Amino acid sequence: MNQWSNAKLCDVANLVLGAILFFSPWIFALAAGTQSQNAMGSGIVIVVLSVAALFAFAVWEEWLNLVVGLWVVVSPWVLGFQATTAMGVHVVIGVLVAVLAAIELWMMNQNPPTQSTA
Template structure:
Protein backbone atom coordinates (compact mmCIF):
# COMPACT_ATOMS: atom_id res chain seq x y z
CA UNK A 1 0.00 0.00 0.00
CA UNK A 2 1.37 3.40 -1.01
CA UNK A 3 1.28 6.48 1.16
CA UNK A 4 -0.80 9.55 0.33
CA UNK A 5 0.57 11.25 -2.78
CA UNK A 6 -1.59 14.32 -3.42
CA UNK A 7 -2.92 16.91 -0.98
CA UNK A 8 -5.72 17.50 -3.50
CA UNK A 9 -7.16 14.10 -2.57
CA UNK A 10 -7.70 15.19 1.04
CA UNK A 11 -9.47 18.33 -0.14
CA UNK A 12 -11.57 16.25 -2.53
CA UNK A 13 -12.65 13.96 0.34
CA UNK A 14 -13.89 17.03 2.21
CA UNK A 15 -15.65 18.31 -0.92
CA UNK A 16 -17.37 14.92 -1.35
CA UNK A 17 -18.53 14.95 2.28
CA UNK A 18 -19.86 18.49 1.79
CA UNK A 19 -21.69 17.42 -1.37
CA UNK A 20 -23.44 14.56 0.45
CA UNK A 21 -24.42 16.75 3.41
CA UNK A 22 -25.29 19.91 1.46
CA UNK A 23 -28.96 19.15 0.73
CA UNK A 24 -29.71 19.17 4.46
CA UNK A 25 -27.29 21.96 5.36
CA UNK A 26 -28.59 24.22 2.59
CA UNK A 27 -32.22 23.19 3.11
CA UNK A 28 -33.25 21.73 -0.23
CA UNK A 29 -33.31 18.05 0.79
CA UNK A 30 -37.08 17.93 1.12
CA UNK A 31 -37.93 20.28 -1.73
CA UNK A 32 -36.14 18.67 -4.70
CA UNK A 33 -35.50 14.93 -4.99
CA UNK A 34 -33.43 15.23 -8.18
CA UNK A 35 -31.00 17.72 -6.65
CA UNK A 36 -30.78 15.78 -3.39
CA UNK A 37 -30.24 12.42 -5.09
CA UNK A 38 -27.63 13.93 -7.39
CA UNK A 39 -25.67 15.38 -4.46
CA UNK A 40 -25.84 12.21 -2.38
CA UNK A 41 -25.03 9.75 -5.18
CA UNK A 42 -22.25 11.71 -6.85
CA UNK A 43 -20.87 12.68 -3.43
CA UNK A 44 -20.76 9.02 -2.37
CA UNK A 45 -18.99 7.95 -5.57
CA UNK A 46 -16.50 10.82 -5.27
CA UNK A 47 -15.90 9.90 -1.63
CA UNK A 48 -15.26 6.25 -2.51
CA UNK A 49 -12.87 7.15 -5.33
CA UNK A 50 -11.00 9.59 -3.12
CA UNK A 51 -10.62 7.11 -0.27
CA UNK A 52 -9.05 4.62 -2.69
CA UNK A 53 -6.94 7.33 -4.28
CA UNK A 54 -5.49 8.40 -0.94
CA UNK A 55 -3.60 5.11 -0.77
CA UNK A 56 -3.51 3.79 -4.35
CA UNK A 57 -3.22 6.78 -6.70
CA UNK A 58 -4.10 5.99 -10.31
CA UNK A 59 -4.72 8.29 -13.26
CA UNK A 60 -8.15 6.78 -14.04
CA UNK A 61 -9.43 8.12 -10.73
CA UNK A 62 -8.51 11.68 -11.72
CA UNK A 63 -10.20 11.30 -15.09
CA UNK A 64 -13.30 9.87 -13.38
CA UNK A 65 -13.40 12.84 -11.01
CA UNK A 66 -13.07 15.19 -13.96
CA UNK A 67 -16.10 13.54 -15.60
CA UNK A 68 -18.10 13.70 -12.36
CA UNK A 69 -17.18 17.37 -11.95
CA UNK A 70 -18.39 18.09 -15.48
CA UNK A 71 -21.59 16.16 -14.72
CA UNK A 72 -22.17 18.27 -11.61
CA UNK A 73 -21.77 21.45 -13.64
CA UNK A 74 -24.29 20.26 -16.26
CA UNK A 75 -26.69 18.43 -13.94
CA UNK A 76 -29.00 21.33 -12.97
CA UNK A 77 -30.09 21.60 -16.62
CA UNK A 78 -30.12 17.86 -17.34
CA UNK A 79 -32.04 16.98 -14.15
CA UNK A 80 -34.10 20.20 -14.35
CA UNK A 81 -33.49 21.73 -10.95
CA UNK A 82 -32.35 25.17 -12.11
CA UNK A 83 -35.33 26.60 -10.23
CA UNK A 84 -33.73 25.60 -6.92
CA UNK A 85 -31.06 28.29 -7.04
CA UNK A 86 -29.10 27.22 -3.95
CA UNK A 87 -28.90 23.61 -5.20
CA UNK A 88 -27.83 24.75 -8.65
CA UNK A 89 -25.14 27.07 -7.32
CA UNK A 90 -23.91 24.39 -4.94
CA UNK A 91 -23.45 21.64 -7.54
CA UNK A 92 -21.85 24.03 -10.03
CA UNK A 93 -19.38 25.26 -7.40
CA UNK A 94 -18.57 21.71 -6.28
CA UNK A 95 -18.23 20.64 -9.91
CA UNK A 96 -15.78 23.44 -10.67
CA UNK A 97 -13.70 22.66 -7.55
CA UNK A 98 -13.70 18.94 -8.39
CA UNK A 99 -12.57 19.61 -11.96
CA UNK A 100 -9.86 22.02 -10.84
CA UNK A 101 -8.45 19.57 -8.28
CA UNK A 102 -8.42 16.70 -10.79
CA UNK A 103 -6.84 18.87 -13.48
CA UNK A 104 -4.24 20.12 -11.01
CA UNK A 105 -3.09 16.56 -10.33
CA UNK A 106 -3.16 15.59 -14.00
CA UNK A 107 -1.05 18.59 -14.96
CA UNK A 108 1.48 18.37 -12.13
CA UNK A 109 1.96 14.66 -11.39
CA UNK A 110 5.11 13.29 -13.06
CA UNK A 111 3.96 9.68 -12.87
CA UNK A 112 0.61 9.92 -14.65
CA UNK A 113 0.24 13.57 -15.48
CA UNK A 114 -0.11 15.15 -18.89
CA UNK A 115 3.44 16.45 -19.09
CA UNK A 116 6.55 14.27 -19.06
CA UNK A 117 8.91 14.53 -16.10
CA UNK A 118 11.45 17.32 -16.29
CA UNK A 119 14.94 16.08 -16.93
CA UNK A 120 17.77 17.81 -15.15
CA UNK A 121 20.97 18.01 -17.27
CA UNK A 122 24.03 16.41 -15.72
Protein backbone atom coordinates in the same frame (compact mmCIF):
# COMPACT_ATOMS: atom_id res chain seq x y z
CA MET B 1 8.10 14.17 -3.28
CA ASN B 2 6.54 17.65 -3.34
CA GLN B 3 4.22 16.68 -6.20
CA TRP B 4 3.12 13.59 -4.30
CA SER B 5 2.20 15.84 -1.38
CA ASN B 6 0.34 18.22 -3.68
CA ALA B 7 -1.55 15.30 -5.22
CA LYS B 8 -2.52 14.08 -1.75
CA LEU B 9 -3.73 17.57 -0.83
CA CYS B 10 -5.90 17.67 -3.97
CA ASP B 11 -7.35 14.25 -3.08
CA VAL B 12 -8.08 15.34 0.49
CA ALA B 13 -9.72 18.53 -0.80
CA ASN B 14 -11.88 16.45 -3.17
CA LEU B 15 -12.76 14.16 -0.27
CA VAL B 16 -13.98 17.16 1.74
CA LEU B 17 -15.88 18.57 -1.25
CA GLY B 18 -17.54 15.20 -1.85
CA ALA B 19 -18.60 15.04 1.80
CA ILE B 20 -20.00 18.58 1.62
CA LEU B 21 -21.93 17.66 -1.53
CA PHE B 22 -23.26 14.50 0.14
CA PHE B 23 -24.46 16.44 3.20
CA SER B 24 -25.65 19.48 1.22
CA PRO B 25 -29.34 18.48 1.33
CA TRP B 26 -29.17 18.97 5.11
CA ILE B 27 -26.61 21.78 5.23
CA PHE B 28 -28.38 23.94 2.64
CA ALA B 29 -31.94 22.61 3.12
CA LEU B 30 -32.23 21.38 -0.46
CA ALA B 31 -35.61 20.15 -1.60
CA ALA B 32 -36.15 16.41 -1.48
CA GLY B 33 -36.09 14.68 -4.83
CA THR B 34 -33.79 14.76 -7.80
CA GLN B 35 -31.50 17.52 -6.57
CA SER B 36 -30.90 15.85 -3.20
CA GLN B 37 -30.47 12.40 -4.74
CA ASN B 38 -27.97 13.75 -7.26
CA ALA B 39 -26.03 15.57 -4.53
CA MET B 40 -25.82 12.49 -2.33
CA GLY B 41 -25.01 10.09 -5.17
CA SER B 42 -22.38 12.33 -6.72
CA GLY B 43 -20.94 13.10 -3.29
CA ILE B 44 -20.53 9.39 -2.55
CA VAL B 45 -18.78 8.80 -5.88
CA ILE B 46 -16.38 11.72 -5.29
CA VAL B 47 -15.60 10.51 -1.75
CA VAL B 48 -14.98 6.91 -2.91
CA LEU B 49 -12.71 8.04 -5.76
CA SER B 50 -10.80 10.37 -3.43
CA VAL B 51 -10.28 7.66 -0.82
CA ALA B 52 -9.16 5.24 -3.52
CA ALA B 53 -6.70 7.82 -4.83
CA LEU B 54 -5.31 8.39 -1.34
CA PHE B 55 -4.66 4.68 -0.76
CA ALA B 56 -3.69 3.48 -4.24
CA PHE B 57 -3.21 6.29 -6.73
CA ALA B 58 -4.13 5.57 -10.35
CA VAL B 59 -4.61 7.89 -13.30
CA TRP B 60 -8.10 6.58 -14.05
CA GLU B 61 -9.31 7.82 -10.65
CA GLU B 62 -8.43 11.37 -11.58
CA TRP B 63 -10.11 11.06 -14.96
CA LEU B 64 -13.27 9.74 -13.28
CA ASN B 65 -13.16 12.54 -10.71
CA LEU B 66 -12.90 15.04 -13.58
CA VAL B 67 -15.92 13.46 -15.30
CA VAL B 68 -17.96 13.38 -12.07
CA GLY B 69 -17.02 17.01 -11.34
CA LEU B 70 -18.19 18.03 -14.81
CA TRP B 71 -21.40 16.04 -14.34
CA VAL B 72 -22.08 17.87 -11.07
CA VAL B 73 -21.63 21.19 -12.92
CA VAL B 74 -24.09 20.39 -15.74
CA SER B 75 -26.57 18.30 -13.72
CA PRO B 76 -28.80 21.24 -12.68
CA TRP B 77 -29.61 21.86 -16.35
CA VAL B 78 -29.86 18.18 -17.30
CA LEU B 79 -32.05 17.31 -14.30
CA GLY B 80 -34.01 20.58 -14.30
CA PHE B 81 -33.28 22.31 -11.02
CA GLN B 82 -31.88 25.63 -12.25
CA ALA B 83 -32.23 28.85 -10.26
CA THR B 84 -32.13 27.12 -6.91
CA THR B 85 -29.70 26.88 -4.03
CA ALA B 86 -29.00 23.33 -5.20
CA MET B 87 -27.80 24.68 -8.53
CA GLY B 88 -25.29 26.98 -6.85
CA VAL B 89 -24.00 24.21 -4.61
CA HIS B 90 -23.66 21.79 -7.53
CA VAL B 91 -21.91 24.27 -9.81
CA VAL B 92 -19.41 25.52 -7.22
CA ILE B 93 -18.49 22.07 -5.90
CA GLY B 94 -18.44 20.55 -9.39
CA VAL B 95 -16.08 23.22 -10.70
CA LEU B 96 -13.76 22.81 -7.71
CA VAL B 97 -13.67 19.00 -8.05
CA ALA B 98 -13.04 19.19 -11.80
CA VAL B 99 -10.30 21.81 -11.39
CA LEU B 100 -8.55 19.79 -8.68
CA ALA B 101 -8.68 16.64 -10.83
CA ALA B 102 -7.34 18.60 -13.83
CA ILE B 103 -4.50 19.99 -11.70
CA GLU B 104 -3.54 16.48 -10.61
CA LEU B 105 -3.61 15.24 -14.21
CA TRP B 106 -1.47 18.21 -15.26
CA MET B 107 1.03 17.53 -12.44
CA MET B 108 1.31 13.91 -13.54
CA ASN B 109 2.05 14.95 -17.12
CA GLN B 110 4.74 17.41 -15.99
CA ASN B 111 6.81 14.70 -14.29
CA PRO B 112 5.65 11.26 -15.41
CA PRO B 113 6.81 8.38 -13.22
CA THR B 114 10.07 6.83 -14.33
CA GLN B 115 10.19 3.19 -15.31
CA SER B 116 13.14 0.97 -14.71
CA THR B 117 14.68 -0.72 -17.73
CA ALA B 118 15.90 -3.78 -15.86
